[in-house]
Amino acid sequence: MNEIKVDIIQIRGSSYEIGKKISPYYLANPIIEQFKQLTNPSTDHTETKALFSDFAPHLLDELHGLADGLKMSMDDTLTLSSGFNNRKPPALGCTAFVDNSHYIRNYDFGPDLYDHCLSFVAPIKAFGSIGYNLQLIGRHDGVNEKGLAIGLHFVSNKGFQKGLAAWSAIRIALDTCATTEQVIDLFKQLPHAACYNFSVGDAQGHHVVIEATPDIVSIRSSENGINCVNHFQDPTLSTYNRDDVTGSANRYNFLTRLETLGVHQKDLFRLFATPSSPLFYENYDELFGTLHTIAYSFENKHVITALARGQALEVSLEKWFAGEDIKFDKLIGYKK
Template structure:
């Protein structure tokens, strides 16, 4: 049972300096070599830059900071970190429950393809946010200072094309959008590379699941929502993977769970519990639970932890935005296959 670690970064600075400081933190970490192995040597930098300029231009400054701190060219840094034109990912799980009071989810994948970074960042020219890094610049999931919370859920590679990864899309929306409706508008415009669900909620009580493919985006809204790894819209169902039994099973469990009217803490504890039907240990096949993340709209509380950790991160995010850092620098968990 190897130990598993996630570093906690807290940075308040310009976007360029956030890139510099993030680069310094990851400079000698295995994630750099991992990304070098799985990304393309170079991408169409001009097209990537054009897309970023349209949706979140400040992130180009963060990329420049990463490039400088890691002694990379702008094109190489973009290939490694931008989330544009990324090779296919063949498997990934994630389960989310959305209510008017809170959002909670698990992220399931492999520790060998995991950044191992939880960032709280406050740029000078965009919204502050907190979430788990993916490909350094992107986010698996997270929340911003206005109470918009989001997560990604892999569906398939049907129609895969050159475009923006879902983790880059989440970072763009968290940095630039205040409400679910604003995030939906952005997700309808972003050129998506593959088929993903996005689970979204905000402090105004809005909830939605965005089913996004390279050629069509559909929005689902109803009561307390659940989100897993298959499309439910009739138009998009043909894009699902051949086998979605596990996703259907988790979705049924989530629907039963939401009928219990659990508190945020009760739901969070259910998601992170190793004995839960939502917790998985098939890490060798890219389906093991790596972290649990939750946010309460009522008190701005983030609850998060990593696989089988005895420690939770609890953050009053409103207080953090107002300048109060948390005193946790690292989480230790266990990967048990």
């Protein structure tokens, strides 16, 4: 077994302070070099700043803090971690289920292309959130202080264009949206670079999958639970799917056959996080291994999360945002 570690970062303060205090976790992190290959040196920094000024101006302050902490210019930091005008991303895999009571999700990829950071942040001028970092300020998934939960699911690079990375879109949503409806409105305005599904649920019981291409945003909803994997369900978007969606369809069909009504959060968590589960993958060398599982209960406002084969961490959202830090600084998991 090989060990996987994630730093747990807990920061309350201004967005500038959050950026500066996160930077030490990346100074010796080899993922920085990976992101330099993903980013585009021809990024228009004026255009990037304008985009963030329109949708999340506080994140420019966080980027300033990162720049100072990393001892980089602001322009280089925008190129490195804004998520705007990146090169085409590699294929990611993810599975989620959302209903009135729960949000549960696996993230599947390779540990060498993983930030290894789980951030708890409470900015002054935005909603606080808990989520796994991607490209420093972005998030794979997370839940905010209003009980909004959201995660990304890569579909394809078909129609790829200059735009915002899915993980930066998720961070903007966590920081600025309290409801699923607000996320829908936001995602209809953002310039999406690639094709992604976004699984979304809120404290009011409104859950949807947002199917977003660079040209079209479609909404898939259900009064009962809704599944989200790595292909579009909207027939008008089928041409954006990858040529082979067998694995994604198998996961979707498995979840569809489950009886989830009344299932406890911890039971759903085990379903996703147990290595023998059809939703758990260990093809890490092919960039398709389960790295983390995250579950949120809209009813008891608790987050449960763990790395692959690791011990679960349970956190009260209300207690953390009331000022009670958790007493752990790392998560540890294992891959074959």
